[in-house]
Amino acid sequence: MPAAVGLIQTIGFPSILAAADAMVKGGRVTLVYYDIAEKGEFVVAIRGPISEVKPAMEAGIEAAEKVYGGKLVTHYIVPNPPENVVDVLPFEYTEAVEQWR
Template structure:
């Protein structure tokens, strides 16, 4: 099954938390990465089928923007990331995330 990666970057922690929550509730996706980006910006990445990642990212964007003071800095969806991208970037399923994989 073709998979996609969806990433949302926000200014501040509350919007990224709201985005992560909405994404895992908005589609059959797995949260695979979370980190502090820079200058108080946070990012969260999900993986799943293309048909599930797109609505999940949309739900995450809406939730982040509705959060008090929430600001989305950027977002992106990568359908069918090549194996060399998955091997290098921190977007692969880990032992922690694999048990939640749907």
């Protein structure tokens, strides 16, 4: 079964940290990607079954919005990403995250 992708982008590191923490606690998901975007924005991505990604994303969005001074920029779920998207974008399970899968 293909793993869905959930992505959250925020302004400020504390809000992305809160989102990532809430997501991995909110569902059976694996954090697969983190990076710094433009203008002090941060992005984090998770993978897992869509039934787990949806509640994890809801928890992450709620947590990011509660952080003082942080701001949720955008969020998105890709329920069934095609292989060519996963191969090109950095959302694949890597050796570094495989132990948490």
